[in-house]
Amino acid sequence: MAAMRVKAILLALATAAALSACGTETPVATPDTTSNPGATTGAPAGGGDRDSCLMGTWKVDVNNIAQQTASMIGSGAVGTGAGTLTVAFGSEMKVTYGNTVSMDMKIGDKTMNMKSTFAGDATSTNWKTKDGKLTGTMSSNNVTNSAVATVGGVTVPTPTSVPFSALNLSETVNYTCSGSNATISGSGVSWKLTKA
DSSP: OOOHHEEEEEEEEHHHHHHHOOOSSSSOOOOOOTTTTTTBBOOOOGGGGSSSGEEEEEEHHHHHHHHHHHHHHHHOEEEEEEEEEEEEEESSSEEEEEEEHHHHHEEEOOOOOOEEEEEEEEEEEOOOOEEEEEEOOOEEEEEEEEEEEEETTTTOOOOOOOOSSSTTTSSEEEEEEEETTHHHHOOOHHHHEEOO
């Protein structure tokens, strides 16, 4: 019975870690910027179709992604993030993964740790912004995710096929941007960005 529970939790953790990178299918409402008059949700750069506020390189708060993922899992899960995740907006949009998301939680009297490591990059050459939405296609994607789980210090089988994709621009992706801060929200978790 305990082995079945461990497998179910591993699958849930793997799925949640994957969703922290790509979002789920439930759209998130466009954030309200009336309380932050400097925020933009679709102001094109020079009359074009790309918000000038987004231009440049941004660092994503990976620890915040891990904490949001832990909240989605519940059951006292604690999430930590390490490494780097960057988003660069210019003639192309490039997301570069070099981060790890770890979850710790109790299973009976043992501690379970699930660590997902993301590496690689995904690029969109046709990204656009309009009305607080970010759209396009990720024409290049070599992002990988490897997962390792331990229970009580013993490595346990981890799902070999973790559902994962890079930020999916074919889904509803909302954003806000103000000065050196931005947020990208697919569904599930939001990415908090700071200008690099």
